[in-house]
Amino acid sequence: MLATIEKNTTWFLACKANDVPTNGGVCVKYNNDQIALFHFARRGEWYATQNECPHRMQMALSRGMIGSQSEEPKVACPFHKKTFSLKTGECLSGDECSIKTYEVKVEGDNVFIGVSQL
Amino acid sequence: MKIIVVGNGMVSYKFCEKLIAKAESTLFEVIVFGEEIRPAYDRVHLSEFFSGKSAGDLLMAPANWYSDNNITLHTGDPVQQIDRANKTIHSFKGITESYDVLILATGSSAFVPPIPGVEKNGVFIYRTIEDLEMMTAYAKKAKTGAVIGGGLLGLEAAKAMIDLGITDTHVIEFAPRLMPRQIDEAGSNILKAKLQLLGLKIHTSKNTAEITGNGCIDGMLFSDDTKIEVDMLVISAGIKPRDELAKLCGLETGTRGGIIVNNKLQTNDPSIYAIGECALFEGMVYGLVAPGYEMANVVASNLVASLNLPMNRETSKESANSEESAGTDGLQNPPLGGGGAVFSAYDMSTKLKLIGVDVASFGDPFVAGENCRSVVFEDTMKGIYKRINISSDGKQLLGGILIGDAEQYNVLLQTVKNKVVLPPNPEDVILGSRGGESDGGAGVLSLPDEAIVCSCESVTKGMICGAVTEGGCETIDAIKKCNKAGTGCGGCVPMVKDIMLHTMKAQGKYVRNVLCEHFNYSRQELFDLVKIHELKSYDEVLDHLGKGDGCELCKPPVASILASLWGEMILKKGNDTAQDSNDRFLANIQKGGTYSVVPRIPGGEITPDKLIVIGQLAKQYNLYTKITGGQRIDMFGAHLNDLPDIWGQLIEAGFESGHAYGKSLRTVKSCVGSTWCRFGLHDSVSYAIRIEERYRGLRSPHKLKGGVSGCIRECAEAKSKDFGIIATEKGWNLYVCGNGGSKPQHALLLATDLDDETCIQYIDRFLMFYIKTADTLTRTATWLNKMDGGIDYLRNVVVNDSLGMSALWEAEMQVLVNCYKCEWKEAIENPEIRKRFSHFVNAPEVKDPTVVFEEMRDQKKVRDWK
Numbered sequence: 010m011l012a013t014i015e016k017n018t019t020w021f022l023a024c025k026a027n028d029v030p031t032n033g034g035v036c037v038k039y040n041n042d043q044i045a046l047f048h049f050a051r052r053g054e055w056y057a058t059q060n061e062c063p064h065r066m067q068m069a070l071s072r073g074m075i076g077s078q079s080e081e082p083k084v085a086c087p088f089h090k091k092t093f094s095l096k097t098g099e100c101l102s103g104d105e106c107s108i109k110t111y112e113v114k115v116e117g118d119n120v121f122i123g124v125s126q127l
Numbered sequence: 128m129k130i131i132v133v134g135n136g137m138v139s140y141k142f143c144e145k146l147i148a149k150a151e152s153t154l155f156e157v158i159v160f161g162e163e164i165r166p167a168y169d170r171v172h173l174s175e176f177f178s179g180k181s182a183g184d185l186l187m188a189p190a191n192w193y194s195d196n197n198i199t200l201h202t203g204d205p206v207q208q209i210d211r212a213n214k215t216i217h218s219f220k221g222i223t224e225s226y227d228v229l230i231l232a233t234g235s236s237a238f239v240p241p242i243p244g245v246e247k248n249g250v251f252i253y254r255t256i257e258d259l260e261m262m263t264a265y266a267k268k269a270k271t272g273a274v275i276g277g278g279l280l281g282l283e284a285a286k287a288m289i290d291l292g293i294t295d296t297h298v299i300e301f302a303p304r305l306m307p308r309q310i311d312e313a314g315s316n317i318l319k320a321k322l323q324l325l326g327l328k329i330h331t332s333k334n335t336a337e338i339t340g341n342g343c344i345d346g347m348l349f350s351d352d353t354k355i356e357v358d359m360l361v362i363s364a365g366i367k368p369r370d371e372l373a374k375l376c377g378l379e380t381g382t383r384g385g386i387i388v389n390n391k392l393q394t395n396d397p398s399i400y401a402i403g404e405c406a407l408f409e410g411m412v413y414g415l416v417a418p419g420y421e422m423a424n425v426v427a428s429n430l431v432a433s434l435n436l437p438m439n440r441e442t443s444k445e446s447a448n449s450e451e452s453a454g455t456d457g458l459q460n461p462p463l464g465g466g467g468a469v470f471s472a473y474d475m476s477t478k479l480k481l482i483g484v485d486v487a488s489f490g491d492p493f494v495a496g497e498n499c500r501s502v503v504f505e506d507t508m509k510g511i512y513k514r515i516n517i518s519s520d521g522k523q524l525l526g527g528i529l530i531g532d533a534e535q536y537n538v539l540l541q542t543v544k545n546k547v548v549l550p551p552n553p554e555d556v557i558l559g560s561r562g563g564e565s566d567g568g569a570g571v572l573s574l575p576d577e578a579i580v581c582s583c584e585s586v587t588k589g590m591i592c593g594a595v596t597e598g599g600c601e602t603i604d605a606i607k608k609c610n611k612a613g614t615g616c617g618g619c620v621p622m623v624k625d626i627m628l629h630t631m632k633a634q635g636k637y638v639r640n641v642l643c644e645h646f647n648y649s650r651q652e653l654f655d656l657v658k659i660h661e662l663k664s665y666d667e668v669l670d671h672l673g674k675g676d677g678c679e680l681c682k683p684p685v686a687s688i689l690a691s692l693w694g695e696m697i698l699k700k701g702n703d704t705a706q707d708s709n710d711r712f713l714a715n716i717q718k719g720g721t722y723s724v725v726p727r728i729p730g731g732e733i734t735p736d737k738l739i740v741i742g743q744l745a746k747q748y749n750l751y752t753k754i755t756g757g758q759r760i761d762m763f764g765a766h767l768n769d770l771p772d773i774w775g776q777l778i779e780a781g782f783e784s785g786h787a788y789g790k791s792l793r794t795v796k797s798c799v800g801s802t803w804c805r806f807g808l809h810d811s812v813s814y815a816i817r818i819e820e821r822y823r824g825l826r827s828p829h830k831l832k833g834g835v836s837g838c839i840r841e842c843a844e845a846k847s848k849d850f851g852i853i854a855t856e857k858g859w860n861l862y863v864c865g866n867g868g869s870k871p872q873h874a875l876l877l878a879t880d881l882d883d884e885t886c887i888q889y890i891d892r893f894l895m896f897y898i899k900t901a902d903t904l905t906r907t908a909t910w911l912n913k914m915d916g917g918i919d920y921l922r923n924v925v926v927n928d929s930l931g932m933s934a935l936w937e938a939e940m941q942v943l944v945n946c947y948k949c950e951w952k953e954a955i956e957n958p959e960i961r962k963r964f965s966h967f968v969n970a971p972e973v974k975d976p977t978v979v980f981e982e983m984r985d986q987k988k989v990r991d992w993k
Binding site for chain 2: 023024028029030031032033035036037038041043046049051052061065066067068069072073074075076077078079082083085087088090092
């Protein structure tokens with residue numbers, strides 16, 4: 010099953026690494042989807058999630074502040090400060106909603122986002 | 128070291144107590160000789176003997192306390208001879224002891240004037256428990272009584288007479304007024320009236336010529352040839368130091384009595400010290416217990432230090448802080464260096480309840496002359512008299528007198544001692560603020576930690592707070608046990624309680640207000656730390672002062688602190704991603720993810736040309752326009768991608784950022800003012816513009832709004848602002864800490880009739896104080912509501928410079944004012960920053976396609992979210 014998923018992941022070039030602000034996010038256009046891409050430089054990590062905050066359906070997560078809660082990396086929506094895990098997409102502010110997450114890999118200067126084609 | 132203490136009164140006891148508190152009792156051999164048959168008792172509260180206290184209740188410590196602490200006590204055995212050459216003493220009961228150090232604590236006896244007839248039966252002095260016992264016995268057959276002496280002790284004795292059932296009692300005072308050392312004529316009159324109501328007959332300027340009677344007293348004859356009939360007389364005309372033993376062995380004494388000592392309480396024989404009421408220091412015999420205790424403390428400290436021992440339990444002034452500090456940590460304290468502890472002229476302030484009447488006198492109660500002004504309050508109905516003497520500049524309290532109501536005594540005494548700056552209306556300190564504000568313990572709170580609250584035991588405010596916070600004391604008794612505060616004369620007990628309660632309250636309420644899991648500091652603490660460490664970026668702050676990776680709770684306040692401190696462009700040094708979304712994009716995010724644009728329109732004044740620019744821009748970018756509450760124009764619905772172009776045009780037309788997106792100064796609203804308005808007193812628009820331009824861009828814990836009204840009609844609604852300025856005939860009245868919002872609150876008057884410059888000076892101070900101390904996202908109204916002492920405290924800080932910070936704050940504000948730049952101008956000129964203003968990183972020219980507008984009243988609105 011895992012192998013199947015890996016096989017079906019499509020990697021696309023999102024942007025250059027230095028297009029993304031240190032410890033911040035940008036919004037990446039992938040066809041008609043919007044993906045929030047985060048460079049968590051403090052931890053040397055990259056994350057990608059859906060850009061839409063499920064709380065009020067606002068395309069805003071890429072403009073949110075990132076940080077950690079205990080060890081969990083998270084993003085806070087600028088509208089109402091709902092926070093979501095960057096790893097699992099789970100809402101950390103106690104709401105039912107969650108967000109989709111994507112894999113990220115960096116090769117040289119290039120940042121790729123993996124989109125599963127199930 | 129072998130120490131002999133001659134005398135066993137309160138000061139003698141205190142000496143022993145201090146000594147054993149400072150060093151192991153095995154290091155000293157202490158032998159005490161007392162004349163009375165009881166161990167030391169509380170002479171100050173002697174009159175309580177009549178209100179039911181037993182002699183045992185009055186003991187300073189039970190007899191076994193002495194043996195428990197390795198002290199040998201001989202009671203009923205006065206020392207009769209001192210052999211200085213051989214360093215020995217000889218007692219009444221025949222004991223001979225040698226000494227290394229001799230302490231004379233022989234106290235005083237009542238001064239009995241040489242009036243013919245003083246030897247008659249029924250004439251008493253008021254000094255010891257024995258005196259009281261004899262008085263009690265004699266009073267049973269007496270109906271009328273008299274007291275010679277209208278001083279402190281005389282009135283105490285008069286109270287004793289009343290307690291003994293002799294309601295028909297005369298008080299005879301030689302001086303023209305009662306308590307001549309403590310109170311003035313007017314105070315004396317009030318006191319006299321009060322005491323007369325209680326049945327005492329007060330005679331001043333009365334000189335007793337003879338005590339008449341055959342064996343027993345039956346009357347008194349005065350020098351003015353008047354006479355009264357009395358069955359009993361108490362003489363309480365002053366004290367006489369017990370220096371006879373000192374004289375006998377050749378120690379130097381004063382011509383009017385008292386053993387002469389230096390500032391270490393040493394007599395002319397370096398092995399012999401004198402403390403308490405027998406000592407004569409700089410020509411003065413101190414007839415109060417507090418200075419006696421301080422003398423005991425000084426000698427005990429120096430004796431411990433002379434053994435070259437570590438001062439085991441604190442140094443002299445703070446020795447009362449006893450038990451906890453004992454132990455090995457004392458080894459790190461060096462012994463007293465240099466001259467050691469010294470005694471200096473002592474404050475003779477006093478407060479007592481005389482026959483139910485409060486009487487207090489503090490500092491210099493009589494001071495007069497050019498450099499001093501007095502405020503006097505007199506209420507002959509209630510029998511209240513209050514006088515305060517203040518320096519001619521109105522800032523310092525020099526002393527005063529309180530009669531009938533001495534509740535403010537402790538605070539006033541501390542105000543004198545600590546040179547606390549007085550409020551602008553000094554009469555408030557005796558009359559209370561009459562502005563409707565109740566500030567409860569503000570007086571206590573304004574005291575510095577080192578303020579001595581209990582002078583008998585040298586306990587500071589800080590030590591009392593410490594007993595609560597660290598020692599866990601929650602009752603007066605616990606505090607007394609912990610550091611002995613309030614165990615001397617007891618006069619400070621209300622104040623100790625006040626401090627205790629305030630500290631407890633502070634503790635109970637004080638859920639430590641840390642920013643978040645990443646910073647174990649409150650905003651105020653963090654502010655200071657960032658400044659001290661000169662940190663310039665969020666990451667530096669996190670590395671130095673925090674832990675983990677930060678979050679949305681700590682990033683904006685830290686970014687705000689950095690901006691308030693250094694005035695640098697808020698998007699540089701990687702601080703952009705620490706800003707909240709609005710600050711990060713220098714615009715207010717609105718429903719749908721578009722932004723609103725608010726250029727600064729200082730004071731609400733705008734030219735037609737600029738209006739046209741805004742209109743044209745709004746049309747060009749299809750923006751919804753609305754006049755804001757702060758007299759400017761907001762343009763809504765701008766795509767992120769369009770912001771730099773819009774601002775480029777605005778700046779071109781002479782606009783600048785309005786900081787509507789920041790926790791910073793928004794607007795200074797103004798009415799039209801004297802330039803057009805027929806009522807206007809001053810040009811409120813010009814002043815509002817000046818102030819708005821001064822504080823534009825200033826980052827603060829929350830948004831800031833100001834207002835300037837040109838007259839009392841207050842059309843600018845300045846009193847709903849964080850700072851509001853209203854014109855008066857003579858200048859400007861400054862109001863602060865008003866808010867609209869969810870809990871509207873009117874601003875409170877801070878200062879009146881200010882000129883332009885002073886008003887700005889005060890706003891500078893006020894804003895810096897707020898910026899430095901408020902919790903994050905706390906508006907000025909809430910900040911003030913939480914401030915102990917409220918507006919009076921704030922006024923003291925801002926107007927009277929009670930913290931001494933004003934010059935610094937003004938300078939810091941000026942730095943921020945000088946380094947102001949329009950953020951938007953910098954943003955559009957900086958390619959790195961400018962490039963962030965696109966919705967898609969990989970398609971910069973594409974705007975967010977999910978944004979959908981609808982039409983309403985000929986303009987657009989964003990489609991509502993679900």
